[in-house]
Amino acid sequence: MLSSQERQQYNNLLREFKDVLAADYRDMKGIPPEIAEHRIDLLSNTRPIQSQYYQLNPNYxxxxxxxLDKFLEA
Structure with missing residues (x-):
């Protein structure tokens, strides 16, 4: 847990460099996918495994x- 002084120092640091840090995923538009995305390399003779679907609690x-709509928009 951060002390209030450490928290304030981090906040000041983030404000100082806000021009190079994204505060929200929408601020990251224009980044080439090669930089922002990751991939999982598979062996050439293997198939990806499909997991079983599960039901989500209706409340969620x-x-x-x-x-998901936010992610797709970005």
């Missing part, structure tokens, strides 16, 4: 959809 469905 709207919240998850909203988050």
């Amino acid at each position: 469905t709207a919240r998850v959809k909203k988050e």
Whole structure:
């Protein structure tokens, strides 16, 4: 846990460099996918494994959809 003084120092540092740090994923537009995305290299003779689907709690469905829409927008 950070002390209030450490928290203030971090906040000041982030404000000082706000022109080079993204505060939100929407601020990261224009970054080439080669830099921002990662990939998992598979062996040439293997197939990806498909996991079974599971049901999401109905209370979370709207919240998850909203988050996925944000990611797709970015």
